[in-house]
Amino acid sequence: MPPDAQLLTLRACAQRLGVHYMTVYRYVRTGILPAVKEGSEWRVAAADLESFRSGPAAPLAPGDGKWSQRLKARMMAGDERGSWQVAEAAMASGLLPEKVYLDVLAPALHSIGDGWADGSVTVAEEHRASVVADRLIGRLGSRFATRGRPRGRIVLGTPPGEHHRLPGAMVADILRAGGYEVLDLGVDVPVDSFVEAVAQAAPVAVGISVGCTDLLPAVAEVTAALRHATAAPILVGGPAVSDAAHAASLGADAYAADGAEAVLRLGELAG
Numbered sequence: 505m506p507p508d509a510q511l512l513t514l515r516a517c518a519q520r521l522g523v524h525y526m527t528v529y530r531y532v533r534t535g536i537l538p539a540v541k542e543g544s545e546w547r548v549a550a551a552d553l554e555s556f557r558s559g560p561a562a563p564l565a566p567g568d569g570k571w572s573q574r575l576k577a578r579m580m581a582g583d584e585r586g587s588w589q590v591a592e593a594a595m596a597s598g599l600l601p602e603k604v605y606l607d608v609l610a611p612a613l614h615s616i617g618d619g620w621a622d623g624s625v626t627v628a629e630e631h632r633a634s635v636v637a638d639r640l641i642g643r644l645g646s647r648f649a650t651r652g653r654p655r656g657r658i659v660l661g662t663p664p665g666e667h668h669r670l671p672g673a674m675v676a677d678i679l680r681a682g683g684y685e686v687l688d689l690g691v692d693v694p695v696d697s698f699v700e701a702v703a704q705a706a707p708v709a710v711g712i713s714v715g716c717t718d719l720l721p722a723v724a725e726v727t728a729a730l731r732h733a734t735a736a737p738i739l740v741g742g743p744a745v746s747d748a749a750h751a752a753s754l755g756a757d758a759y760a761a762d763g764a765e766a767v768l769r770l771g772e773l774a775g
């Protein structure tokens with residue numbers, strides 16, 4: 505939103521739209537109408553209200569990219585409740601929880617990352633949005649549970665120095681939905697501890713997530729050390745890894761672009 509934008513209260517918006525205050529509040533909290541917080545009050549840019557008025561929000565189809573834009577706006581506002589409402593509305597439209605991760609939350613985070621890289625998103629805004637994403641994943645997590653005997657255990661973690669936790673958490677949930685039991689070690693895992701956890705867990709596969717290119721040597725260190733502890737295949741993924749050949753150069757057996765592809769790769773590896 506431009507710094508000199510004319511901002512309206514929700515009551516003023518309700519008056520201009522001829523609807524109840526609570527209706528406007530709902531538009532805001534579900535991401536249909538962009539808004540920012542001033543103190544404890546929501547404010548809407550007059551220009552946003554005008555475009556809303558000229559093209560009232562039609563119900564979104566499950567695959568519509570606008571879900572992601574709506575979620576990004578709520579995350580950028582630090583609005584945990586609103587973010588949850590967008591996710592719920594997306595699921596109510598027919599989107600599976602896995603698709604909420606892959607087609608709504610991940611693109612929103614990627615777009616925030618692009619904004620951080622080009623300077624339009626501040627570090628504080630990125631951190632605040634990341635915390636909202638973290639809470640959202642926590643709430644969505646139970647939707648990925650499956651019944652029955654697991655297809656096997658997978659240990660997931662990041663190399664030492666890596667602090668991107670959200671990608672691994674999403675991959676873990678998608679693997680769970682695929683029938684695997686996942687032991688998620690989280691981020692910044694010391695090599696010795698990674699090896700120890702894998703030796704104890706006897707997994708059918710190990711997954712390593714890496715976001716920072718300067719940590720690729722650390723990934724190679726982890727894969728080399730893991731070879732002494734397990735014969736299980738090692739899967740590497742994350743934005744710092746480009747493809748299967750790149751993953752192989754780091755000592756991994758396979759690469760997957762996301763959790764859904766990881767489930768397919770694991771099925772192939774199991775024969």
Ligand code: B12
Pocket residue numbers: 606609610613614615616617618620621630631634638665666667668669670671672674675711712713714715716717718739740741742743744759760761762763766
């Ligand atoms: C949120 C975020 C943060 C948060 C992390 C919060 C958290 N709790 O996770 C914070 C603020 C801490 C952070 C810090 C930093 N970040 Co950051 N961050 C991001 C951001 C915006 C989103 C990451 C995310 O969650 N993406 C959503 C997930 C779902 O997408 P994904 O990572 O691509 O993962 C998918 C696939 O890659 C795959 N996948 C991922 N892992 C695995 C693992 C396996 C086994 C498999 C099979 C698949 C798989 O599946 C996922 C699902 O689709 C990205 C932007 C981006 N483009 O992603 C930058 C980004 C990753 N960060 C970046 C940078 C540079 C940093 C910092 C160095 C910034 C700094 N100067 O301090 C630090 C590094 C900290 C560290 N040492 O790790 C760069 C990395 C560039 C690079 N390749 O080296 C990015 C790409 C931003 C950018 N555009 O430049 N960051």
